[in-house]
Amino acid sequence: MTTTQFGKGCHLHLIDGSAFIFRAYHALPPLTRKSDGLPIGAVSGFCNMLQKYVEDNAGPDAPTHVAVIFDKGSHTFRNDLYDLYKANREAMPEDLRPQMPLTREATKAFNIACKELEGYEADDIIATLAVQAREAGGRVTIVSSDKDLMQLVGGGVEMLDAMKNKRIDRDGVIEKFGVGPERVVDVQALAGDSVDNVPGAPGIGVKTAALLINEYGDLETLLDRAEEIKQPKRRQTLIDKRDQIELSKKLVQLDEETPLDFTLDDLEVKDPEPDTLLSFLAEMEFRTLTKRIADKLGAEAPVIADAPAPADEPEAEAIPFDASKYECVRYAAALQKWIDQTYERGWVAVDTETTGLNEMIANLVGISLCVEPGEACYIPLTHRESATDDLFGSDALAEGQMPLDEALNLLKPMLEDPSILKIGQNMKYDAKIFRRYGVDVAPIDDTMLMSYAMHGGEHGHGMDTLSERYLSHTPIPIKPLLGSGKSAITFDKVPIDEATAYAAEDADITLRLWKLFKPQLHQVQVTTVYETLERPLVPVLAEMEMHGIKVDRDVLSRMSNAFAQKMAGLEAEIHELAGENFNVGSPAQLGEILFEKMGLEGGKKGKTGKYSTGADILEDLATEHELPRRVLDWRQLSKLKSTYTDALQTHINPDTGRVHTSYSITGANTGRLASTDPNLQNIPVRTEEGRRIREAFIAEPGNVLVSLDYSQIELRILAHIADIPTLKQAFADGLDIHAMTASEMFDVPLDEMTPDIRRQAKAINFGVIYGISGFGLARNLRIPRADAQGFIDRYFERFPGIRRYMDDTIAFAKENGYVQTLFGRKIHTPEINAKGPHAGFSRRAAINAPIQGTAADVIRRAMVRMPEAINGLSAKMLLQVHDELLFEVAEDSVEQVIGVARDIMEGAADPAVKLDIKLVADAGQGANWAEAH
DNA sequence: GACATCACG
DNA sequence: GACGTACGTGATGTCC
Numbered sequence: 001m002t003t004t005q006f007g008k009g010c011h012l013h014l015i016d017g018s019a020f021i022f023r024a025y026h027a028l029p030p031l032t033r034k035s036d037g038l039p040i041g042a043v044s045g046f047c048n049m050l051q052k053y054v055e056d057n058a059g060p061d062a063p064t065h066v067a068v069i070f071d072k073g074s075h076t077f078r079n080d081l082y083d084l085y086k087a088n089r090e091a092m093p094e095d096l097r098p099q100m101p102l103t104r105e106a107t108k109a110f111n112i113a114c115k116e117l118e119g120y121e122a123d124d125i126i127a128t129l130a131v132q133a134r135e136a137g138g139r140v141t142i143v144s145s146d147k148d149l150m151q152l153v154g155g156g157v158e159m160l161d162a163m164k165n166k167r168i169d170r171d172g173v174i175e176k177f178g179v180g181p182e183r184v185v186d187v188q189a190l191a192g193d194s195v196d197n198v199p200g201a202p203g204i205g206v207k208t209a210a211l212l213i214n215e216y217g218d219l220e221t222l223l224d225r226a227e228e229i230k231q232p233k234r235r236q237t238l239i240d241k242r243d244q245i246e247l248s249k250k251l252v253q254l255d256e257e258t259p260l261d262f263t264l265d266d267l268e269v270k271d272p273e274p275d276t277l278l279s280f281l282a283e284m285e286f287r288t289l290t291k292r293i294a295d296k297l298g299a300e301a302p303v304i305a306d307a308p309a310p311a312d313e314p315e316a317e318a319i320p321f322d323a324s325k326y327e328c329v330r331y332a333a334a335l336q337k338w339i340d341q342t343y344e345r346g347w348v349a350v351d352t353e354t355t356g357l358n359e360m361i362a363n364l365v366g367i368s369l370c371v372e373p374g375e376a377c378y379i380p381l382t383h384r385e386s387a388t389d390d391l392f393g394s395d396a397l398a399e400g401q402m403p404l405d406e407a408l409n410l411l412k413p414m415l416e417d418p419s420i421l422k423i424g425q426n427m428k429y430d431a432k433i434f435r436r437y438g439v440d441v442a443p444i445d446d447t448m449l450m451s452y453a454m455h456g457g458e459h460g461h462g463m464d465t466l467s468e469r470y471l472s473h474t475p476i477p478i479k480p481l482l483g484s485g486k487s488a489i490t491f492d493k494v495p496i497d498e499a500t501a502y503a504a505e506d507a508d509i510t511l512r513l514w515k516l517f518k519p520q521l522h523q524v525q526v527t528t529v530y531e532t533l534e535r536p537l538v539p540v541l542a543e544m545e546m547h548g549i550k551v552d553r554d555v556l557s558r559m560s561n562a563f564a565q566k567m568a569g570l571e572a573e574i575h576e577l578a579g580e581n582f583n584v585g586s587p588a589q590l591g592e593i594l595f596e597k598m599g600l601e602g603g604k605k606g607k608t609g610k611y612s613t614g615a616d617i618l619e620d621l622a623t624e625h626e627l628p629r630r631v632l633d634w635r636q637l638s639k640l641k642s643t644y645t646d647a648l649q650t651h652i653n654p655d656t657g658r659v660h661t662s663y664s665i666t667g668a669n670t671g672r673l674a675s676t677d678p679n680l681q682n683i684p685v686r687t688e689e690g691r692r693i694r695e696a697f698i699a700e701p702g703n704v705l706v707s708l709d710y711s712q713i714e715l716r717i718l719a720h721i722a723d724i725p726t727l728k729q730a731f732a733d734g735l736d737i738h739a740m741t742a743s744e745m746f747d748v749p750l751d752e753m754t755p756d757i758r759r760q761a762k763a764i765n766f767g768v769i770y771g772i773s774g775f776g777l778a779r780n781l782r783i784p785r786a787d788a789q790g791f792i793d794r795y796f797e798r799f800p801g802i803r804r805y806m807d808d809t810i811a812f813a814k815e816n817g818y819v820q821t822l823f824g825r826k827i828h829t830p831e832i833n834a835k836g837p838h839a840g841f842s843r844r845a846a847i848n849a850p851i852q853g854t855a856a857d858v859i860r861r862a863m864v865r866m867p868e869a870i871n872g873l874s875a876k877m878l879l880q881v882h883d884e885l886l887f888e889v890a891e892d893s894v895e896q897v898i899g900v901a902r903d904i905m906e907g908a909a910d911p912a913v914k915l916d917i918k919l920v921a922d923a924g925q926g927a928n929w930a931e932a933h
Numbered sequence: 934g935a936c937a938t939c940a941c942g
Numbered sequence: 943g944a945c946g947t948a949c950g951t952g953a954t955g956t957c958c
Contacts, residue, residue, distance in 0.1 A: 613937085639953095643954060647954085674950090675951085675952080682941035683941075769948095840947055841946090841949095845950085847949085
């Protein structure tokens with residue numbers, strides 16, 4: 001290798017190592033080394049980023065010299081200047097600390113110069129090297145997006161944001177700070193920095209600072225001529241706080257003369273030594289990366305000791321689907337053979353056929369089993385004489401079936417045997433059916449949940465989808481068997497031979513999917529997610545759903561009648577006001593009346609060319625006209641009546657007298673549950689009239705309903721994930737978080753807070769969780785868009801970590817095609833790289849998913865632990881409403897249950913994730929849900 | 934069955 | 943630089 005003197009034609013890359021580590025740590029779930037549990041998530045991310053950097057910078061513009069620069073020690077000369085410098089920084093997370101030396105080792109393993117200096121920040125070393133290189137006539141690229149480094153840009157020095165692959169030159173700096181690089185420190189001195197706790201001038205942000213600097217030339221001139229400033233408050237601040245501003249400048253000014261014990265020539269680019277690099281990666285047990293880099297280097301990947309055994313190659317093609325091979329089991333001896341086969345293997349795929357989709361009502365018709373691909377059977381149990389054979393609709397049992405009791409007696413020991421794994425597709429359904437026949441199926445695996453853990457966000461997880469996608473096989477459709485509409489029959493009327501082909505195939509498909517998915521779970525690193533957040537929920541939800549909640553039919557019925565009366569009155573008034581009779585429930589007809597007959601403002605909107613008559617539009621019109629208000633009132637009543645007071649009555653189970661919802665584990669992409677038939681997660685609460693519906697949800701005599709809900713869980717999680725010291729502190733102090741935000745943003749002291757300012761801050765807080773946009777906030781707050789954008793800008797100024805979180809999250813999604821929760825749940829974002837308006841949706845969803853998803857994981861963990869915790873307390877968990885759990889509790893156990901449940905909920909993240917904020921659950925109780933909530 | 938609307942977190 | 947836009951759900955009634 002030739003050694004050249006650093007000079008003209010040379011190109012130095014300076015990588016901000018701490019930024020890499022920080023990003024890697026927060027972008028990845030807490031991975032540990034498999035062999036000994038050493039935390040290595042950040043090291044893993046760091047190595048991936050280094051590798052990506054190397055690959056991205058191999059072209060003609062490749063650097064000649066490169067170094068990764070780290071911070072060393074927590075005390076620097078800046079702390080001597082100002083003891084509060086970076087004082088609001090959180091302590092380094094426990095699981096990150098041991099990874100710090102490993103990142104240095106990693107850098108050296110890549111054969112990249114690794115530099116740090118006690119008592120100096122990485123930024124100072126970078127500054128010194130950049131200046132040296134510039135003076136020697138070379139080019140410099142600083143690989144970082146840290147704005148503190150922007151003062152170095154210019155004269156051959158550029159910055160590169162590695163995540164966004166965006167270069168920042170002089171113009172980029174001007175765009176960010178409103179001034180050139182040479183004046184950046186002046187602007188920073190005035191604006192201050194809440195992240196580093198640089199005080200600056202109170203009330204002056206970047207925008208104002210740039211304005212002032214541009215007007216007066218530089219900071220010193222500005223301060224000398226501060227008396228000339230017109231705005232009295234600003235003038236006084238600059239005069240009073242001169243010392244503080246000058247101190248701030250010293251804090252943000254980088255030291256370009258750090259005493260280095262090496263020269264630029266020592267930083268010459270060197271190729272990695274394959275042995276050194278690969279053995280380091282292998283030692284860390286990074287399987288994928290080791291292999292990838294070995295391929296790149298043309299070397300052999302070292303064997304990683306603990307590597308999982310190579311998965312059996314799935315031979316789906318080798319065994320074609322053949323319905324004619326499925327056995328119809330009609331006798332005990334034949335069934336026993338299948339059970340024996342199950343015991344030989346230790347697992348079996350199981351599927352039930354029933355008379356309907358509602359597990360609380362449907363009856364068992366038959367059971368299918370599968371032990372090997374292609375080897376499946378169907379056990380018909382309660383098929384009736386088929387309709388075509390018996391025109392008179394007899395419901396006599398068809399011939400050639402085992403008695404139900406006999407079959408269940410044979411199967412029950414196997415289905416309950418802890419050594420036999422029962423595999424299903426949506427096992428909650430089958431488990432509930434079996435439970436009603438006295439069989440507790442356990443343990444289980446569920447291919448639907450496996451797919452959800454691995455492919456959440458990519459596609460649905462129904463059997464048809466999975467079979468087509470992963471087995472290239474289209475299952476026998478159920479439609480031709482059952483028919484549709486009025487002539488539809490239930491499965492017990494399907495002829496047994498047809499039923500055998502259909503039902504056995506389902507078990508066959510399930511088993512094949514399981515064989516395919518099981519090893520993949522590990523490869524995709526979602527085994528823990530599947531085993532702690534998905535699978536254990538099945539028995540918990542099954543129990544909740546089967547227990548149901550008591551609903552007072554009379555209360556609902558009376559409300560329905562009252563609503564009907566009021567609606568009739570409103571309808572008459574509406575017709576009167578409109579001057580004609582029309583269907584108030586038809587948005588199309590209402591649009592005609594409002595916008596054509598009455599000639600009101602508000603144009604066409606929908607894709608279908610119809611007038612839009614949503615609540616917000618009518619709300620605006622209601623200030624001028626009576627009719628829209630009446631329609632709004634009518635609609636509210638109509639909604640309450642049709643969706644709740646009427647519909648809920650039909651969901652009261654005649655046997656139990658209770659309402660049994662069904663939770664979909666895979667329904668929501670983020671990890672939330674979805675509730676259907678009926679949806680008990682959207683029972684009204686926001687309006688007084690609606691909330692009264694909750695009075696119909698009651699406890700049995702001697703019991704009360706107890707509700708515990710997480711307080712601000714998503715904002716707390718945001719504060720943790722985005723690492724916002726101010727927000728975390730506010731939660732620690734138990735402050736009103738929206739008022740705190742308002743105070744911080746609008747410079748209003750907490751004791752002068754008005755409800756309106758707080759309301760605006762609250763909307764912004766929620767907006768942030770949803771991936772805020774100026775337009776959306778403007779519409780929500782009904783304020784001009786520019787004002788909303790101003791709020792958002794200000795928010796990002798006050799909480800710069802939020803912006804960083806959003807940028808990092810989107811960058812991660814674009815690179816990986818998914819985002820992750822703190823617990824490792826992957827939410828795929830297949831549209832994230834799409835062009836056009838779709839991209840906006842996708843970006844906001846990506847920003848929201850880790851927050852909403854982490855909250856969903858937290859309550860899932862609480863639910864999984866809850867049954868054991870409240871065991872013996874005569875309490876039942878009934879419902880989950882995203883951040884709330886509702887229990888039915890014996891009166892004398894209430895306080896005890898609240899204590900236990902609260903502990904479980906507040907500690908639900910432990911020990912997997914150490915949150916910087918505490919989780920808080922508020923409790924309520926009462927005779928009905930309205931009182932308990 | 935698509936669409937609009939509106940209930941919840 | 944324009945484009946549309948808050949995130950995640952389910953149930954209902956119209957209308958084709």
